[in-house]
Amino acid sequence: MRFLFDENVHKGLFPFLSQLGHDIKLSPKSIENGEVFELTLSEQRLLITRDKHFTEEQFASSKHFGIWLLRIRARDLETQKRTISELLKQHSPEDLEGKVVKLVPDDFEFL
Numbered sequence: 001m002r003f004l005f006d007e008n009v010h011k012g013l014f015p016f017l018s019q020l021g022h023d024i025k026l027s028p029k030s031i032e033n034g035e036v037f038e039l040t041l042s043e044q045r046l047l048i049t050r051d052k053h054f055t056e057e058q059f060a061s062s063k064h065f066g067i068w069l070l071r072i073r074a075r076d077l078e079t080q081k082r083t084i085s086e087l088l089k090q091h092s093p094e095d096l097e098g099k100v101v102k103l104v105p106d107d108f109e110f111l
Contacts, residue, residue, distance in 0.1 A: 001093050002065075004040050006049035009070065012077040013048070013084070020088070033059075040065060046096065050074065055111055060100045067100045069111075079105050 002023045005014065007030075014024050025045060027036050033051065037059055040047045046066035047054060054060070054067050068087075072080050083103045087096075100111040 001096075002043065002045040004036070004043065004045040004047050006036060006047060006051055006054075008050040008074075009048050010074060010077050010080060013080060016081050017084070037062075037064070055100055055102070060111070064098060066096050066098060069100070069102045071102055071104045073105075076105070082106060083108060 003017060003025070005011075005024065005026050007027050011026075014026070017024050023045075025043065027039065031039075033053055036047070036049075037054070039045070041064065044065050046068065047064070048068045048070065050070045052069060055069055060067065068084075070080060072083060080103070083106055086106070087101065087103065087108050102109050102111055
């Protein structure tokens, strides 16, 4: 899968997902949410973010390649890895495309 990390995502997820064979890109720092979203569209990437604004209608109801909202403590890298691993085990990339998913400690829900 192709991911774009918002600037607020723990950078420790980068090597974790890369080792699983995913293509990861970091969002440029200090750009507006609209620019981040446009980057996901132009590069066909799923957005991983901690910013709940991306679940608002202007983004979530638009065509996109997926938005994952991390609601796990920012410093709790192990729980983030575990929750993402479980999501990827239970759902194929096709299942996740265009979906908004909220990840909470050891669980997730489709919004």
